[in-house]
Amino acid sequence: MRSAVYFLAPALFAAVNALPFANGAGCYQPVVTTYVTKSDSSTTQAPTTTYLPPPGTTSLIPTKNSTSTSLPHSSSTILPTPSASCRPPSWTRDGDAPSTGTLRAGIVFVDFADSPANTTVKELYDFIAMAPAELYKEMSYGKLNLELVPMLDHFTRMPGMSTSYNYSRGLSNEAHVHYINDALTTVGPSVSFKGIDVLYVIPAKYADEISTSTATKIDITAADGTIIGNTITYGQDLYNVWGTKTVNHETGHAMGLPDLYPYVGGTTPQWVGGFDLMGLIGGISPDYLAWHKWYLGWIEDNQVECVADAGKTTHRISPIEVAGTNSKLVAVPLNSTVYVLAEVRSNQGINKGACGVGVLLYTADTTVYGGSGPIRVIDSTPSSGGCDINKGGELNDAPLAVNKSWDTGLGVVFKVTAEESGDYILEVDRRM
Ligand SMILES: *[C@@H]1O[C@H](CO)[C@@H](O)[C@H](O)[C@H]1NC(C)=O
Ligand SMILES: *[C@@H]1O[C@H](CO)[C@@H](O)[C@H](O)[C@H]1NC(C)=O
Ligand SMILES: *[C@@H]1O[C@H](CO)[C@@H](O)[C@H](O)[C@H]1NC(C)=O
Ligand SMILES: *[C@@H]1O[C@H](CO)[C@@H](O)[C@H](O)[C@H]1NC(C)=O
Ligand SMILES: *[C@@H]1O[C@H](CO)[C@@H](O)[C@H](O)[C@H]1NC(C)=O
Numbered sequence: 476m477r478s479a480v481y482f483l484a485p486a487l488f489a490a491v492n493a494l495p496f497a498n499g500a501g502c503y504q505p506v507v508t509t510y511v512t513k514s515d516s517s518t519t520q521a522p523t524t525t526y527l528p529p530p531g532t533t534s535l536i537p538t539k540n541s542t543s544t545s546l547p548h549s550s551s552t553i554l555p556t557p558s559a560s561c562r563p564p565s566w567t568r569d570g571d572a573p574s575t576g577t578l579r580a581g582i583v584f585v586d587f588a589d590s591p592a593n594t595t596v597k598e599l600y601d602f603i604a605m606a607p608a609e610l611y612k613e614m615s616y617g618k619l620n621l622e623l624v625p626m627l628d629h630f631t632r633m634p635g636m637s638t639s640y641n642y643s644r645g646l647s648n649e650a651h652v653h654y655i656n657d658a659l660t661t662v663g664p665s666v667s668f669k670g671i672d673v674l675y676v677i678p679a680k681y682a683d684e685i686s687t688s689t690a691t692k693i694d695i696t697a698a699d700g701t702i703i704g705n706t707i708t709y710g711q712d713l714y715n716v717w718g719t720k721t722v723n724h725e726t727g728h729a730m731g732l733p734d735l736y737p738y739v740g741g742t743t744p745q746w747v748g749g750f751d752l753m754g755l756i757g758g759i760s761p762d763y764l765a766w767h768k769w770y771l772g773w774i775e776d777n778q779v780e781c782v783a784d785a786g787k788t789t790h791r792i793s794p795i796e797v798a799g800t801n802s803k804l805v806a807v808p809l810n811s812t813v814y815v816l817a818e819v820r821s822n823q824g825i826n827k828g829a830c831g832v833g834v835l836l837y838t839a840d841t842t843v844y845g846g847s848g849p850i851r852v853i854d855s856t857p858s859s860g861g862c863d864i865n866k867g868g869e870l871n872d873a874p875l876a877v878n879k880s881w882d883t884g885l886g887v888v889f890k891v892t893a894e895e896s897g898d899y900i901l902e903v904d905r906r907m
Contacts, residue, residue: 561781561806563814565841566770570692571731572672572705574771575618580726581671582623583658586630587637590682599677600625603713607722613825614723614762615773616798621726624671630679631661637684642710651691655706659697668701673729675722676708686710688721690728705729717756724756732767733845742868746848749867750820750835754850759866760829764850765795765804765818766839774803782807782887782905789892790901792834794821797897807887807905812841815887819899820874830862831872834891834899836881855881 572578584599586592600623608621633640633654640654641647658676668674674695678685687710695703707725717724728734735754736743749758751767768774780790780802793801795818805817816837822829836853843849854873861869875881877899880890888904 561779561783561808562769562776563808563841564811568731568770570704572726572729574730574773575615577620577622578672578726578730579622579624579670580673580675581668582625582675582677583627583662584625584630584677584679585633585658585661586679587633587635587682587684589636589638590679590684592630592679594680596625596627596629599680603677603719603722606719607726610720610723610825611726614768615771618773619771621722623675626662626666626668626671631658633657633661637678637682640684643684643686646689648691648693651689651708652693652695654708655691655695659695662698664698664700666697667699668697668703669699671701671703673705673707673726674703676706677713678709678711680711680714683711687712688725690725692729720752720756720761724752727753727763727767730771732763732770733849735848735850736846737848738846744867744870746851747837747867748852748861748870748873749829749863750852750870750873751850755867757866759863759871760820760822760826760831762795762824762826764816764835764837766814766816766837766850768795769804769806775800778803780805782903785905785907787902787904790817790903791895791898792817792819792901793898794819794823796821796823796826801898805901805903807903809885814839815883815885817889817901817903821897828863828866829871831856831874833874833876833879834889834901835874836883836889838883838885853881853883855879 582600584596604623608623611619611621634657641650642654655674655676685708688707689710690705690707692705695706697703707729709721709725713719713721732753735747735751737745744755744758747754747764749755750760751764752758752761753763753767763771765774769779778800780792782788782805790805791802792805793799793803795803803818807815809815816839817834819833820826820829820835821832836855837850838853839850841849852870852873854870855875856872859869859872861867861871863871875889875891877891877894880888882888886905886907888906890902890904891899892902893900
């Protein structure tokens with residue numbers, strides 16, 4: 476029997492390059508990324524781990540407010556050739572779990588002497604077995620198959636009491652790794668983790684100390700010697716607060732997506748409302764944004780219409796909820812890291828509850844860390860009150876409607892000229 480080295484020295488933590496969407500050029504301090512779900516939509520929870528905001532993080536809050544702007548009629552409208560050249564150079568997906576094909580999640584169910592399981596493993600497995608995989612199948616247009624693999628058919632008893640892990644009291648990276656290593660130690664070397672892309676550690680129901688769900692990209696070595704690059708430790712929020720969409724949120728991190736809610740201050744939906752479950756898990760229009768689907772390979776480069784040059788262009792964009800090869804995103808790169816984006820949100824499929832439909836405008840900045848607002852929705856109906864305060868509120872009616880135009884204040888003006896069979900026709904006036 477080999478003796479496995481489980482513990483990762485703290486000094487190594489900083490060597491883990493785990494910044495999703497970051498400029499890979501190394502101009503920023505390396506940061507270990509640990510993500511934490513919030514327990515509800517109104518309170519904020521500070522990150523429980525080292526969090527270093529990048530220097531010079533810019534805010535891209537749109538300044539102009541011009542629903543009434545009317546664009547000069549263009550006689551030289553052209554349909555641009557979709558182009559892959561628009562893809563952000565920092566998108567390497569290094570260290571990410573696969574987002575197309577099969578993503579194999581190995582599950583270890585754990586319980587504690589002070590919180591022994593009083594359900595079967597099967598009950599918990601059945602709870603998460605279907606919905607997250609089906610959601611991903613729909614969101615990815617059938618490109619991602621999430622396969623859940625229970626590593627054992629029983630709970631493994633953690634060596635420490637549930638209270639000993641400091642889990643609900645603010646998890647440091649060291650404490651998190653300690654928890655994960657304890658789970659892997661109890662599984663032992665006879666179980667092979669070969670071929671597992673992401674580890675899920677799922678606690679017994681009612682183990683209340685294990686509170687929120689957290690993803691980490693610290694490399695951890697299982698007892699059989701397999702190095703696991705992505706681990707998610709679930710908390711009671713899986714059962715009590717967000718339900719199975721927690722799996723889709725946390726696994727989004729494993730695939731490289733950032734948190735879209737603020738880690739410090741503010742409210743959960745302040746930047747993206749109920750759009751994209753990487754912001755608010757219980758949001759009204761939870762499908763990942765087209766920007767994320769592009770990153771994940773669910774939208775191809777040739778479905779992204781790139782507006783790289785100044786001038787007026789016209790685009791026909793089909794709703795994000797609908798599968799097919801039509802264009803899904805207009806991307807206006809201001810430079811290699813900051814983009815102005817437009818996609819179409821309908822109220823079909825998993826977004827059936829959406830109250831605002833039309834062209835959703837937003838900015839994305841690949842140098843802004845998760846929790847600091849890497850994506851910010853542009854509200855074409857500011858101060859409207861939006862809809863459903865518990866599912867995203869003010870921004871939920873942000874999309875631009877037919878016959879409306881919007882000046883982003885960033886040198887890009889959009890006008891929605893028509894809806895045709897569900898697709899939206901969008902004029903883009905790039906002024907610089
Ligand atoms: C934006 O427009 C709304 C509606 O016309 C108006 O109430 C609001 O004051 C404007 N905001 C700014 C910053 O101009
Ligand atoms: C399991 O434990 C919880 C918390 O103590 C309790 O509320 C629940 O009724 C128990 N369930 C069963 C089936 O014993
Ligand atoms: C929990 O916190 C206590 C007090 O800060 C500390 O002594 C202990 O080492 C921590 N345990 C873990 C597993 O991190
Ligand atoms: C990219 O554009 C944004 C918005 O204009 C600006 O704030 C940022 O500094 C630019 N970044 C670079 C690297 O030029
Ligand atoms: C948009 O404007 C056109 C031309 O004025 C009009 O025919 C059409 O009904 C308008 N559509 C909507 C949805 O307002």
